[in-house]
Amino acid sequence: MKPLFLAATLAAALFTLPTLSVAATPEKPECVAPAKPGGGFDLTCRIIQTGMLEAKTLEAPMQVTFMPGGIGAVAYNLFNTTRTDDPNAVVAFSSGSLLNIATGKYGEWTEKDARWIATAGTDYGAVIVKADSPYKDLKGLMDALKADPSSVIVGAGGSVGSQDWMKAALLIKAVDADPKKMRYVAFDGGGESIAALLGGNIGVYTGDLAEMAAHLEAGTMRVLAVMHSDRLPAPFDKIPTAKEQGYDVQWAIIRGYYMGKKASDEAYNAWVELFKKSFESDAFNKVVKDKGLFELKLTGKEMEDYVMQDVAKLRTLATDMGLIEVKK
Template sequence: MKHLLPLWLCLATAAHAGLGANTQCIAPAKAGGGFDLTCQLLRDSLQTSGATRSPIGISYQPGGIGALAFKNMVTRQAAEASIAVAFSSGTLLNLAQGRFGPYSAAHVHWLYSLGMDHGVIAVRHNAPYNNLAQLLSALNEAPNKLIFGAGGSIGSQDWFKAALLARAAGVSHKTMRFVAFEGGGEALGALADDHVHVLAGDAAEIGQQIDRGAKVKILAVLSDKRLPGRWAHVPTAKEQGHDIRWPILRGVYLGPEVSEAQRQEWSAALSKATSHPRYDQLLERAGLQKMVLTGPALERMIQQQTAHYQQMAREFGVLR
């Protein structure tokens, strides 16, 4: 005789396959950058809130600043509910330029944004620049002497931030010297070792590296208003006379064939995590500002950012 389980129990059992002991967050770059930070925030918030019984794993999958991980999630791991992949506005920038091959933002499920980061302009601690005006003056006088490092290639968000600096200095972005690295952590290491002179990086990942001993100086934050906490003393580029802003959305996505029930389990877990009283503390530790979006609100944000990036790519001549 066959015993039929109630529908709600079938759905719960299926959904449980999404979050369990084998759940992973993929950081699509080398360790130490913003994707790594996003996965750490996901892991810590889920565990702190009790949404998972054991911490989820973090694995690193560098390749094309997210392109390899995106392709794998669309193809080989499309239905794998135990894997979430970290994304940032840099991911959307690459998609907007067609840098992920035939894939677009419509090919995955954008699950949750966990917080908002912002761009910063960093130099070595002993660099001869103490404000943005001094750096831009040096760039204007000798654009070939300053080497920019970036966690990504030409057309990446670090490259765009550097290109906007070049424009503010009154020189063509085509004249700037630029060295690409696989992730912000590697780029910051090159800055610390004096292989590059300027890093147009991200506040959260640079903050974590400072905590680990990196000796850098922050000349400006690329936000509309001053950031709180450790960055409160750092003026914005806008305050210094140059309206350069670069907000960075950070979150996670799932494969396109993950079931509705499994997506709902992830959403319920993240709703519990992001509404927990300690979530704000975790955000502060990560160096992020609160920006929790999911569902249609997140989709709208992604569409808006992607359209904006396509316009910028055309403007700077890097749209494929």
């Protein structure tokens, strides 16, 4: 009986080994963009929809779903209630999402109420105007803001206290003006903001550089400054930084993906492995570059640690800007 028992045990072990070592890929992959079409969340989802297809790391085609509302709040709430253990769906997020979490705009949910999977890359804030804007350079705009912060209508994809508002507030603080006097119009995402800028409803859009790639080629908009310490590589190398123009205003934007906090380890690890394999693909990396993002490859535990540390830093900044009331 012993040889038969050992043979049966060995056979069972060999049979179950592949299941234990290889995580299953999502059967119906979906990327949720928590805004209307256009803008940064849409771009973030398109990166993996196209990139993983071209890298051949994903077996099934990916669906992109739009879920606008509260600059990500509706999606974050849904994935903490109804779809908290969905193994197939990931949700796009940015540093703006993390800022909203830090300032309590996602209600009771905190940074611990999601499973942070991976990054798509990083981006940088940009000061954007129409091609025929009277502001030909950053100094002209900053002089106007210093003289009267309410003289310029600034618009972006987020309410007061959001990431895009923070970029504008930092610009105004750089000329010793009061951000509270700024005329700011909030939109639900970058797509609406760009439409408002091109339609002449706002004068300045404090958006993200990656969103501008196609528009710069079309010649419809002009970037006055990039919010980074150094000039970026082509095709953005001709755009001056705010710092080199005398205003040390910097804002980096991480873009990435999360899933519901009750997603199984198997589902979470499957997505993590998909990103690790995709990061090794030239085809995937080309899509990231073509979309205007810059390389930042974080997955799994490293991704989780980054988010926890970044939200802590953003809480401190938000407190300094008066967005969070200090309890005495």
